[in-house]
Amino acid sequence: MSVKPAALSRTERLRDILQLRFTPLFAGMSEAALAGISPAGVGRRLLRVAGYTVLRLMGNIVQPIRNPEKLHGAVWLYVVSANNYDSLRFIREARQDSVFVAGQQKQIGRYQQQVNRLSLRRKLLYYWQFPGVLLGLWRREGKLALRFFDLIFYAVGYYEVYRRALRHYRPRAVVFANDHNDDTRALLLACQAEGVPTTYVQHASVSPYFPPLGFDLSLLEGQDALDKYRQCGPVAGQVELVGMPKADGFLHQRNTSPRVLRVGVACNIHDPLDAIAGLLQALLPAFPELTFTLRAHPSDTRNFQDLGRQLPALQFSDARTEGVFAFLQRQDALIAADTSTHLEAVLLNVASIYYRFGQQLPDDYYGYVSRGLIERAATLPELEKLLRQLHQHKHTDLYLRAAYYNATLGTSDEGHSQERALRILAGWLENVA
Structure with a gap:
């Protein structure tokens, strides 16, 4: 200013x-x-x-x-x-x-x-x-x-x-x-x-x-x-x-599974509840061999209990008690619309798919698809096809796509962002305060 x-x-x-x-x-x-x-x-x-x-x-x-x-x-x-x-x-x-x-x-x-x-x-x-x-x-x-x-x-x-x-x-x-x-x-x-x-x-x-x-x-x-x-x-x-910095403790625990068996679905208040329900009601019967876990943003206070009763096989992650990286460590793939959880998923080598539940935010709000960080599934059939492919084979070097978003990836400072940030902060404080 x-x-x-x-x-x-x-x-x-x-x-x-x-x-x-x-x-x-x-x-x-x-x-x-x-x-x-x-x-x-x-x-x-x-x-x-x-x-x-x-x-x-x-x-x-x-x-x-x-x-x-x-x-x-x-x-x-x-x-x-x-x-x-x-x-x-x-x-x-x-x-x-x-x-x-x-x-x-x-x-x-x-x-x-x-x-x-x-x-x-x-x-x-x-x-x-x-x-x-x-x-x-x-x-x-x-x-x-x-x-x-x-x-x-x-x-x-x-x-x-x-x-x-x-x-x-x-x-x-x-x-x-x-x-x-x-x-x-x-x-x-x-x-x-x-x-x-x-x-x-x-x-x-x-x-x-x-x-x-x-x-x-x-x-x-x-x-x-x-x-x-x-x-x-x-x-x-x-x-x-x-x-x-918040990812340092998790980068050495990247997903090494060669195929997708566990799928997280992340949503926030911008995603219509009926569209989320419709997607899960379609996917769970179509993929009985996969485990699906729904995670709502911590600020999303909508009631998902009815969905849980309709789909007893659906698991839930409570974002108010479980951190995002702990959640992602339990997944092989992620389905979500516009959320920075896509980036965090790729950093852990979790296959991430952009799927819009509804027209709420501008398309590809964070630019993850246009930059090649994640895959897009524009329709439910496309999403099902992509999941079947990932169930057969998932790449184990997905995290390399995130270098544009994480400056230390592939450098000697990878996994040491906290130390780097603390050094810079300490030097800056000595000069200004």
Whole structure:
């Protein structure tokens, strides 16, 4: 960002914080995918805003915060999900001066009790800004601002309370694993305003719809990420390609099976439930010799129990308790639409197939098919044909396709991305903090 956050108007600042919400991609999501983020009906959005005000904003006031670790002068590892936690855990294990930090009531899945909290009690004090900000965004974004007025409401006040927290604790630096969530972007702008150094550790594949890269140091997995961020806008700060730190402990355990017997099916909220059910109802009877396991994204809270009753042979992986690599270690092949799990699968030499359950995201959203990382099955017959071929023979060198996405693959640093990232981070901290 060329303009200092403190010099921006409130409307411009909220526009930056909500950048992803005003992209054609987000606005074009299906109502089913948006239901858990911003419901279609105005009445339901108003009810959610009321609930947020009572349970979250007012609840923050009475909820005590007792952090077990000292936040003053520490290196903050800011997380907004269990996936973020897993991606930054290696820094916490290596640096005694680092601490995990999240917003006061942010849900971090299985790590909910292991994260220090930043108080959001004063967030309520800044809601006098909401009418003016909503008006300003309506003038700039038109009907999208009215459609997502609830998301604008939630974002108000984050920047201000995070600036107060930074002034109070004066962290040595803040390390992020997410660059597009509303609260994450608010903290990034607050760090820029307060002069706190920032680092970004990529935790999943990126897309050209993301905000421009605006951290002081960015540790990206490979050339793919850098090329995508260049499409997003000017790349600020120092950039290093370090591979995928979270995969280090699994790369030596690659799948060596010469044929496919176990098939994982990964889905997320963008994939229609009826299409997922239809696919599995077709595949399980057609391939009784294969074991199928369904894994929904940890943020996907839809009920899959009926599907389990209809297909008793279907197995399930709970993403809230089982890590993605542990899941992939139990598979020989993966079927999924638009998810970075494809990349993680190929790194473990799991045959990965791109199959669209429905027209939700742009075709080949991450570009995995066009870059030759994975195979595409456009129809159910094509998918069945590909599975039969893989059941007979699976290549054992699939992981080599991932070199464009993982900079250390095939180098002396393969499997040592954590060490590489830690060296770069340590040297950078010595110079800036």
